Amino acid sequence: MRILVLNPNTTASMTASIRALAEESARAGTEILATEPLWGPESIEGHFEGALSAVAVLDRLATLEEPYDALVMAGFGEPGREAAQELLDVPVFDIAESAAQMAMMLGHSYAVVTTLDRAVPQIRDRLLTAGLLQRCASVRGTGLGVLELEEDADRTVEAILTQARAAVDEDRAEVVCLGCGGMAGLRERVEAELGVPVVDGVAAAVAFAEAVVGLGLTTGKGRSFAPPRPKTVTAWPLSRHLRPNG
Incomplete structure (x- = not known):
């Protein structure tokens, strides 16, 4: 089982601390993949930074190529969880x-x-x-x-x-x-x-992720968290347009 733990800010040292705790909390055989957005605020302390972070987190999820079985969003009460549930087929856990x-x-x-x-x-x-x-x-x-x-x-x-x-x-x-x-x-x-x-x-979310994946369950897609409807979203994912070589 592989769990992605996503720090919603861009501070790499905080990602490292979160990764260490997630690894310590995980069962034997569970692999932890930890990362942060490619752009956005260094910390989240308000609605403005929270909204920026939500988009940056979704951008990271849209461009991450490594496979994983569950997502742990490591911001306490930050926005974007519901959008991630629409975007992903794997279960999503907010800390x-x-x-x-x-x-x-x-x-x-x-x-x-x-x-x-x-x-x-x-x-x-x-x-x-x-x-x-x-x-x-x-x-x-x-x-x-x-x-x-x-x-x-x-x-x-x-x-x-x-x-x-x-x-x-x-x-x-x-x-x-x-x-x-x-x-x-x-x-x-x-x-x-x-x-x-x-x-x-973080520890609680990792434990819930292991339990849900172990039971073969995931987010219900029938209504509230149905995948986004196909349509043109200009300049999305944003990070691909920010790279020097396109």
């Missing part, structure tokens, strides 16, 4: 929905700890659209930007713990989800200090 689904199997309520406060409404919107918001006790921001997560691991863990403790003590969350792909690899440290289950969306 925000995967984390929330797994968290609800572990406790009655869960919280999400993410990056900047401006990301909170976007994550809540994603969970609402997915039907997962009802059991979400809170979504809390650490105040750290996406790229700041990699600068100082100790500072990042402490910032996550501050908000996670508040989610547990004040919001009565029973499980905490790490709300950014850039937090990959921090779950064990946070869980050891927090004392409640902590879910990393």
Whole structure:
């Protein structure tokens, strides 16, 4: 089984961290292919960058030649998941929905700890659209930007713990989800200090992908995620037109 893990931003070091966690989480015999878009924002912290990233991710999917059995989209609540489900024949897993689904199997309520406060409404919107918001006790921001997560691991863990403790003590969350792909690899440290289950969306999505592919299932194509209708899309895929040699 081969799983494609796609970092929605263009920061290669973050792709490497996400790849390492995915490989660590995968079963023996599962191969992880990890990549990022060929163009787009270095991090995603708002609707504008999210919209750009969604197109860049779809562009990467349209031009990637390696075969794979499932896709894990490693942006927490970023747009474009539904479009990828239309574009691809393989099952698609978003790390925000995967984390929330797994968290609800572990406790009655869960919280999400993410990056900047401006990301909170976007994550809540994603969970609402997915039907997962009802059991979400809170979504809390650490105040750290996406790229700041990699600068100082100790500072990042402490910032996550501050908000996670508040989610547990004040919001009565029973499980905490790490709300950014850039937090990959921090779950064990946070869980050891927090004392409640902590879910990393990348690991959860890889596990769900293995289960779904193992059962021989994929996205339903009968209605909502039917393939795009054949038509001319000018200059698509965009990356082919950006290359010097066409």
